[in-house]
Amino acid sequence: MEQQATEIIVASRAALTQASALAVQYSFSILGALVLLVLxxxxxxxxxxxALSGLSHVRGIDMTLAHFFANILRYAVLILVFVTVLGQFGVQTASIIAALGAAGLAIGLALQGTLQNIAAGIMLLVxxxxxxxEYIExxxxxxxxxxVGLFATELRTSDGLYRLAPNSTLWNTPVTNYSRERTRKHDLQVTVPDNRDIDDEIDRLLDIAREDPTIESAPAPQVFIDSLGESSATLTLRYWVSTPQWFRTTxxxxxxxxxxFGQKLGGPEPEPAPAE
Known part of the structure; x- marks a missing residue:
């Protein structure tokens, strides 16, 4: 009985010693992990x-894009810290990194369309x-x-309707921007019968153009004979106007x-007015 009691006491002391050593070891690991997490x-x-402050001062960088890159940097640091903390407890971080890579690949394949919109959104913002x-078509x-967001672009149509377009559809197709350039050209056609003096009609068209203050003086308005018919001639009045005034002026x-001139005018019909 005494021998058994002695063995129990010895085993208990050994277990207590081992537990104390483990507690000290893991207490330092836990303390180090907490410090790493906080830092x-x-x-x-x-x-x-x-990153947000630096990107916001870069000319041409949209704030949406600045927030996106700043968040990527932040979460990359947090993931690195998390993997480092797991390494403090003896976890094989190589397998975790491989698992994260496989998970990222699977998520990328599942969200292929969404990632395509994000990539297109980044290119549109850059x-x-x-x-x-601006008014586009x-x-x-x-x-x-x-x-202009990372996933989609919001528009308002000329009749006041809301429209949401995925960025990939806007990136993979030609875009006509009616608001980007400072001035726009417009051609206005008039048919003149042969019994009228062409030079007088040309001067009259030029006088009408010069009376409008919104029409640009450089390049100056011009009138030329566009085509000839059996009993008439088609005159084209070409002028340039500032883009914000283009619709009203035309x-x-x-x-x-x-x-x-008391007649139906020729030439292309102006585009609808951009929604205000």
Missing amino acids: GWFLSRLLHRW LRPFRVG TKDVTGTITE REMNRRVRIA
Whole structure:
């Protein structure tokens, strides 16, 4: 009995000693892990603010894109800290990194369309083929840009409707931007019978154009004979106007020339007015 009691006491002391050693060992690991987590958290916040501040001062970088890259940097630091903390407890981090890579690949394949929109959104924000407030037209989408996001672009149509277009559809198709250039050209055609003096009609068209203050003086308005018929000639009045005034000026010139010549006007019909 005494021998058994002695063996129990010895085993208990050995177990207590081992438990104390493990407690000391893992207490330092836990303390180190907590320190790493706290430092990693503050470092990620600091790098996030630094990246956001730095990118916001770069000319041409959209704030949406700046927030996106700053968040990527922050979460990359947090993931690195998490993997390092697991290494403190003897976890094989190589297998974790491989698992994260496999999970990322699987998620990428599952969200292929979404990632395509994100990539297109980044290119749209970097290259800026259009900005908020500009009026654009594509094969499928027409309207005024209200917001350019990472996934989709919001537009307002000329009749006041809301439209959401995935970024990939805007990136993979030609885009006509009606608001980007400072001035725009307009051709207005008038048919003149042979019994009228062509030079007088040309001067009259030029006088009408010069009376409008919104029409650019350089390049100056010009009138030329576009085509000849059996008993008439088609004159084209070509002028340039500032882009914000283009729609109003073209409509007003149509009205004034229609009154002056008393006939139906030719030439391409102006595009719908961009939504305000």
